[in-house]
Amino acid sequence: MAQSRRRIPEASVIRLPVYLRILIEQFEQQVDNISSERLAELAGVNAAKVRKDLSYLGSYGTRGVGYEAEYLIYQIRRELGLTHDWPVVIVGAGNLGQALAGYGGFSERGFHVAGIVDVDDNKIGSVIAGIRIRALDELAKIVSGHEVVIGVVATPADAAQDAADRLIAAGITSILNFAPAVLSVPASVVVRKVDLATELQVLSYYEQRRLTALHSVPTGSTRGASA
Amino acid sequence: MAQSRRRIPEASVIRLPVYLRILIEQFEQQVDNISSERLAELAGVNAAKVRKDLSYLGSYGTRGVGYEAEYLIYQIRRELGLTHDWPVVIVGAGNLGQALAGYGGFSERGFHVAGIVDVDDNKIGSVIAGIRIRALDELAKIVSGHEVVIGVVATPADAAQDAADRLIAAGITSILNFAPAVLSVPASVVVRKVDLATELQVLSYYEQRRLTALHSVPTGSTRGASA
DNA sequence: GATTGTGAAAGCGTTCACAGCC
DNA sequence: GGCTGTGAACGCTTTCACAATC
Numbered sequence: 136m137a138q139s140r141r142r143i144p145e146a147s148v149i150r151l152p153v154y155l156r157i158l159i160e161q162f163e164q165q166v167d168n169i170s171s172e173r174l175a176e177l178a179g180v181n182a183a184k185v186r187k188d189l190s191y192l193g194s195y196g197t198r199g200v201g202y203e204a205e206y207l208i209y210q211i212r213r214e215l216g217l218t219h220d221w222p223v224v225i226v227g228a229g230n231l232g233q234a235l236a237g238y239g240g241f242s243e244r245g246f247h248v249a250g251i252v253d254v255d256d257n258k259i260g261s262v263i264a265g266i267r268i269r270a271l272d273e274l275a276k277i278v279s280g281h282e283v284v285i286g287v288v289a290t291p292a293d294a295a296q297d298a299a300d301r302l303i304a305a306g307i308t309s310i311l312n313f314a315p316a317v318l319s320v321p322a323s324v325v326v327r328k329v330d331l332a333t334e335l336q337v338l339s340y341y342e343q344r345r346l347t348a349l350h351s352v353p354t355g356s357t358r359g360a361s362a
Numbered sequence: 363m364a365q366s367r368r369r370i371p372e373a374s375v376i377r378l379p380v381y382l383r384i385l386i387e388q389f390e391q392q393v394d395n396i397s398s399e400r401l402a403e404l405a406g407v408n409a410a411k412v413r414k415d416l417s418y419l420g421s422y423g424t425r426g427v428g429y430e431a432e433y434l435i436y437q438i439r440r441e442l443g444l445t446h447d448w449p450v451v452i453v454g455a456g457n458l459g460q461a462l463a464g465y466g467g468f469s470e471r472g473f474h475v476a477g478i479v480d481v482d483d484n485k486i487g488s489v490i491a492g493i494r495i496r497a498l499d500e501l502a503k504i505v506s507g508h509e510v511v512i513g514v515v516a517t518p519a520d521a522a523q524d525a526a527d528r529l530i531a532a533g534i535t536s537i538l539n540f541a542p543a544v545l546s547v548p549a550s551v552v553v554r555k556v557d558l559a560t561e562l563q564v565l566s567y568y569e570q571r572r573l574t575a576l577h578s579v580p581t582g583s584t585r586g587a588s589a
Numbered sequence: 590g591a592t593t594g595t596g597a598a599a600g601c602g603t604t605c606a607c608a609g610c611c
Numbered sequence: 612g613g614c615t616g617t618g619a620a621c622g623c624t625t626t627c628a629c630a631a632t633c
C-alpha cells in the first residue's frame with residue numbers, strides 16, 4: 136500500500152542506487168525477472184531488506200514470480216529523479232576536482248558537469264575532459280545559465296565554507312562536499328559529505344583492533360560491507 | 363567506565379575522525395580546552411552525541427571544565443590506530459586512482475601511497491606525484507615488501523572484483539572501494555565503499571522531492587548534513 | 590509451490606535529563 | 612555553577628515470520 140508520494144527512509148534511499156545499478160546490469164544481460172532473494176545476493180544485503188526498500192516505492196512485484204527488471208528500473212529512476220539528466224557545477228579544480236570532472240561514472244548515471252571553477256589564475260582556461268576551467272566569479276553565471284541545483288565542493292578544507300556560501304548565494308540547494316570540513320548551511324540546503332581520509336581512518340581503526348583484539352571484525356556478511 | 367578495549371559502535375567510529383580533525387585545528391589555534399558543546403557545534407552534531415562517542419574511549423573529560431584538546435587528540439589517535447603511518451596500495455591508475463595518489467589529504471592524515479598499479483601498459487612507468495605506476499603483477503611484491511594491509515580499488519566496475527581478489531590474495535585485509543560494484547570478500551576482510559554517483563543520486567532524490575513535495579527536506583540541522 | 594508485502598519483534602543509534610564530580 | 616558521563620526513553624532500521632497472492 137505504500138504509495139509513491141510517501142517519504143522514503145534515508146537508509147533506504149541510499150540503497151536504491153545500488154539496486155538500480157544491479158537491475159540495469161541484469162537487464163542488459165537479458166534477465167527480465169528477478170526475485171528479492173537474487174537481488175539481495177547481488178547487492179550484498181538480506182532479502183527482507185530488499186523487499187521492504189522496494190515496498191516504499193509501491194507494490195511493483197508479483198507474488199510467486201518476482202520483480203520485472205525493466206519496470207522496476209523505471210520506478211526507481213522516477214523516484215530518484217533520474218528521468219532527466221542533472222547538471223552539476225564543481226568548485227575547485229585541483230587533483231580531485233579534475234578527476235571528478237573527467238569521471239565517466241557521472242555521465243553514465245544521470246549527471247553532467249555544467250562547469251568547473253577555481254580561484255587559481257594559472258588553472259583558469261585549461262581544459263579537462265572537454266570542460267574549460269573558469270574563474271570563481273563566473274559561478275553565478277554558470278548556475279543560473281544552466282539551472283544547476285547541485286554543487287560539488289572539491290576545494291581544500293580552508294576554502295570549503297566560502298565555496299559553499301558562494302554556491303548557495305548562486306542558488307544551489309544540494310551540495311556534495313569532498314573537503315575535510317563541516318559546512319554550515321541553511322536548513323533548506325541538503326549536504327552530503329564524502330571524506331576520503333576519514334574512510335581510511337575507519338579502516339585503520341579495524342586494522343588496529345585486529346592487532347590487539349581478541350574479538351573478531353564487525354562486518355559479518357561474506358559480501359562487501361556497506362558504506 | 364567504558365574502558366578503551368571495548369568495541370566502539372560503527373556510527374561512533376565514523377565520527378571520531380571528524381572530532382580529531384577539529385581538535386587538531388583548535389589545538390593549533392591555541393585552544394587547550396574544549397567543551398562537548400563547542401566540539402558539537404564545530405562538528406555539526408549534538409553535544410550529547412559527542413559525550414557519548416567520547417565516553418567509548420574512556421573518561422577523558424573533566425566535569426565542570428571540558429576536554430583537554432591535546433590529550434584527547436592523543437587518545438583518539440591511539441584508538442583509531444593513527445599513532446603510526448599506514449601504507450596503502452592503489453589498484454587502478456585512471457582519473458580517480460591518479461587523483462587519489464596525488465591527494466595531499468592522505469599524507470596529512472596518516473597514510474602514504476606505497477604503490478599504484480594498473481593493467482594498462484601505456485600507463486605503466488608514468489610517474490604521478492612522485493609515484494611510479496607499476497604493473498598489476500607487481501601488486502603482491504608491493505604489498506609484502508611494504509607490509510601493506512589497506513588496499514584501494516579505483517578501477518572500472520567490471521575490473522573491481524578481480525582487483526579485490528588480487529589484493530586479498532596478496533594479503534590485504536581492508537579495502538576502500540571506489541568502483542560502483544559490490545565486492546564479494548571473505549568475512550575477515552573489511553570493505554568500505556565510496557560511490558560518487560550514488561551520492562549524487564541521493565541528492566537527486568531530495569531535489570526531486572522538493573519539486574513535487576509538500577513536506578520539507580529531511581536534514582533538520584542548520585549545520586552540514588552527515589554522510 | 591513460489592515469492593511478495595508487511596505487521597510485529599528485535600536491535601541500534603540518538604537524544605534526554607540528571608546524578609556525579611570538579 | 613558548570614560540564615561530563617551515562618542510564619533510560621525514544622525513534623529509526625533491520626530482521627523475522629507469515630498471510631496474501633500469483
